[in-house]
Amino acid sequence: MSGLARLSVNQMTVKQLSIPELVEGCLELGVPGVGLWREPVRSYGLEATARLVREAGLAVTTLCRxxxxxxxxxxxxxxxLDDNRAAVDEAATLGTDTLVLVSGGLPPGSKDLHGARERIADALGELGPYAASRGVRLAVEPLHPMYAADRCVVSTLTQALDLAERFPADQVGVTVDTYHLWWDDTAPAQIARAGAGGRIHGFQLADWVTPLPEGVLVGRGQLGDGSVDFRAWRGLVEAAGYTGPVEVELFNEKLWARDGREVLAETVARFSEHAG
Amino acid sequence: MSGLARLSVNQMTVKQLSIPELVEGCLELGVPGVGLWREPVRSYGLEATARLVREAGLAVTTLCRxxxxxxxxxxxxxxxLDDNRAAVDEAATLGTDTLVLVSGGLPPGSKDLHGARERIADALGELGPYAASRGVRLAVEPLHPMYAADRCVVSTLTQALDLAERFPADQVGVTVDTYHLWWDDTAPAQIARAGAGGRIHGFQLADWVTPLPEGVLVGRGQLGDGSVDFRAWRGLVEAAGYTGPVEVELFNEKLWARDGREVLAETVARFSEHAG
Structure with a gap:
C-alpha cells in the first residue's frame, strides 16, 4: 500500500485549480481522495463534479460545509436548516458520507456562548436524522478559540463531543483538525473519547504559522512550516481506532498565489515527509 | 465607596500618555490604581515613577511583565532568569506586590509544548522564593491560544494553575484576563479553584472584537465594544473570593491614535457602564 493511500487533498488547499485540474493533478500524483467545498462545486455543477470524481476513481472524503x-x-x-439539508443532499450526490459543520458564531450583540451552543444542539437534533437517512454523517468541527465570536462557538473537542454525544454516532460526530486543536493539552484524551464512540468522522491537517494575517482566516501553514507535530497527532487518532482519510486543508494566500499544480505536488511531498 | 474604588487602568491602555499625564488623568477622574509596564517606567526613570505615583496616592496594581x-x-x-529577578526588584521599588508573567512561546524549531511548560515550572521554582523575599507575587497569565506558538505556551487557566500550584500561593498565582479566557467554558470552575487557593493575583479586562488585526496583538477592544460579559466575569472572580483591583488593559491601535485623556475618560465611563 502506497504511503499516500489515506491522503486526501481538500480543494481549498489549491483553490486556484479548477475541479478538472484538481482531479487530473490528484490522478497524476497518486492522491486517492479529495475534500470538496460547496461553492466551487456549485460553480462547476454538482452533477458534473460528481460524475468527474466518480469516473476518475477519486474518493470524496468530506464536503465543506x-x-x-x-x-x-x-x-x-x-x-x-434548509441550507444544511441542501448541503446533506449535495454530499450524498457527491458520494461522500461526511458533511463538515462550522457551527456559527455569536449573533450580533449577543454575548451568550452557552445559549448559542444549545441552539446548535437543537439544530443537530433536526438535521441528524435527515443526514443519516441519506447516508451522510454530520462532523462538528471545533474551530480555534480565536474564531469563537464570529465563526464557531464550538472551540474545543470536548465541546464538540458534548454536542455530538447527544445523538447517535452515525448521525453526528466530530472533525479533528490539527490547526484548531494543536495547542490544547486536553485534546489527546478527547480524541480517545471520540474514537471510542466511533465519532471521528474527519481528520484534517494544517500547520500553525505566525504571524497571523489580518482576519486570521488565510494563514494556515503548509505542513512542516510551523509548530504542529503531525506524526504525533496522526498517532493519536490512529491509537483511537481511526482508519479513515487524512485530509490536508490549507487556507493560505501565499499558496493560492502560486501555481496550483506546484502547490499540489508540494503538499503531497510534505505529507509524506511530515505525516505519512 | 465610589464605583471606581477597585478600578485600575493599565498604562498600555493609554500608552500615548506620559507617566505624569497618566497620573494626573487618573487623579482627575478618580481612578485609584494603575498597572505599569517596565519599558515606559525605565524611560521615565524607575525611582522617579515610584515617587510620582506614591506622592499622588495611586496604587500600582501590577507590573508587566x-x-x-x-x-x-x-x-x-x-x-x-536575571531579567526576571530585575523585574521583581522593579516591582518592589514601584510598591506593587504583583509581577505579571507572560511565560514565553516555543523556541525556534521546537514543537514541544509540554517541554516548554516544564521549563517554565523549573524557572518558577527559582524565581518564586526570590520574589517572595521582596514581597512580590508572580502572576502567571494564561494567554489566548492564538499566542501559544510565539508568546505563551500557557493557554488556559487550568494550565496556569497546574504550574502555580507546585509552589506556595504567596510565591506564584495567576492573572485572570477576560480577553484571553472569555471563550473557555472550563474557566469558571478554574476561577473557583484559583480563588480557593488564594491564587488570583490579578484580574484584567479587555473586550474581544473582530476582525483581528495582523499579528493579533493590538486588537483588544474597549469595554462594551465586543463579546465579553464583564459583569459575569467579575461575578465569577468575586464569588471566588477576589477583592483586589480590576484592571483595564487594552492594546488597541485605534485607541492609541486618539487623544489619550479622552480615551482615559472613555475607559472610566465604559468601566462604570459594563463592569462597575
Whole structure:
C-alpha cells in the first residue's frame, strides 16, 4: 500500500485549480481522495463534479460545509436548516458520507456562548436524522478559540463531543483538525473519547504559522512550516481506532498565489515527509 | 465607596500618555490604581515613577511583565532568569506586590509544548522564593491560544494553575484576563479553584472584537465594544473570593491614535457602564 493511500487533498488547499485540474493533478500524483467545498462545486455543477470524481476513481472524503446554526431569529434559523439539508443532499450526490459543520458564531450583540451552543444542539437534533437517512454523517468541527465570536462557538473537542454525544454516532460526530486543536493539552484524551464512540468522522491537517494575517482566516501553514507535530497527532487518532482519510486543508494566500499544480505536488511531498 | 474604588487602568491602555499625564488623568477622574509596564517606567526613570505615583496616592496594581522562560539555550535561560529577578526588584521599588508573567512561546524549531511548560515550572521554582523575599507575587497569565506558538505556551487557566500550584500561593498565582479566557467554558470552575487557593493575583479586562488585526496583538477592544460579559466575569472572580483591583488593559491601535485623556475618560465611563 502506497504511503499516500489515506491522503486526501481538500480543494481549498489549491483553490486556484479548477475541479478538472484538481482531479487530473490528484490522478497524476497518486492522491486517492479529495475534500470538496460547496461553492466551487456549485460553480462547476454538482452533477458534473460528481460524475468527474466518480469516473476518475477519486474518493470524496468530506464536503465543506454546513453549519452556521446559532441564529436567534426564527426566519434566519429556518433558512440555515434548509441550507444544511441542501448541503446533506449535495454530499450524498457527491458520494461522500461526511458533511463538515462550522457551527456559527455569536449573533450580533449577543454575548451568550452557552445559549448559542444549545441552539446548535437543537439544530443537530433536526438535521441528524435527515443526514443519516441519506447516508451522510454530520462532523462538528471545533474551530480555534480565536474564531469563537464570529465563526464557531464550538472551540474545543470536548465541546464538540458534548454536542455530538447527544445523538447517535452515525448521525453526528466530530472533525479533528490539527490547526484548531494543536495547542490544547486536553485534546489527546478527547480524541480517545471520540474514537471510542466511533465519532471521528474527519481528520484534517494544517500547520500553525505566525504571524497571523489580518482576519486570521488565510494563514494556515503548509505542513512542516510551523509548530504542529503531525506524526504525533496522526498517532493519536490512529491509537483511537481511526482508519479513515487524512485530509490536508490549507487556507493560505501565499499558496493560492502560486501555481496550483506546484502547490499540489508540494503538499503531497510534505505529507509524506511530515505525516505519512 | 465610589464605583471606581477597585478600578485600575493599565498604562498600555493609554500608552500615548506620559507617566505624569497618566497620573494626573487618573487623579482627575478618580481612578485609584494603575498597572505599569517596565519599558515606559525605565524611560521615565524607575525611582522617579515610584515617587510620582506614591506622592499622588495611586496604587500600582501590577507590573508587566516578566516571563519568557521557555528557552532551551542555557545562556539564554540564564539571561531570562536575571531579567526576571530585575523585574521583581522593579516591582518592589514601584510598591506593587504583583509581577505579571507572560511565560514565553516555543523556541525556534521546537514543537514541544509540554517541554516548554516544564521549563517554565523549573524557572518558577527559582524565581518564586526570590520574589517572595521582596514581597512580590508572580502572576502567571494564561494567554489566548492564538499566542501559544510565539508568546505563551500557557493557554488556559487550568494550565496556569497546574504550574502555580507546585509552589506556595504567596510565591506564584495567576492573572485572570477576560480577553484571553472569555471563550473557555472550563474557566469558571478554574476561577473557583484559583480563588480557593488564594491564587488570583490579578484580574484584567479587555473586550474581544473582530476582525483581528495582523499579528493579533493590538486588537483588544474597549469595554462594551465586543463579546465579553464583564459583569459575569467579575461575578465569577468575586464569588471566588477576589477583592483586589480590576484592571483595564487594552492594546488597541485605534485607541492609541486618539487623544489619550479622552480615551482615559472613555475607559472610566465604559468601566462604570459594563463592569462597575
Amino acid at each position: 454546513g453549519g452556521f446554526l446559532t441564529a436567534l431569529d426564527p426566519a434566519e434559523r429556518a433558512r440555515a | 516578566g516571563g519568557f522562560l521557555t528557552a532551551l539555550d542555557p545562556a539564554e535561560r540564564a539571561r531570562a
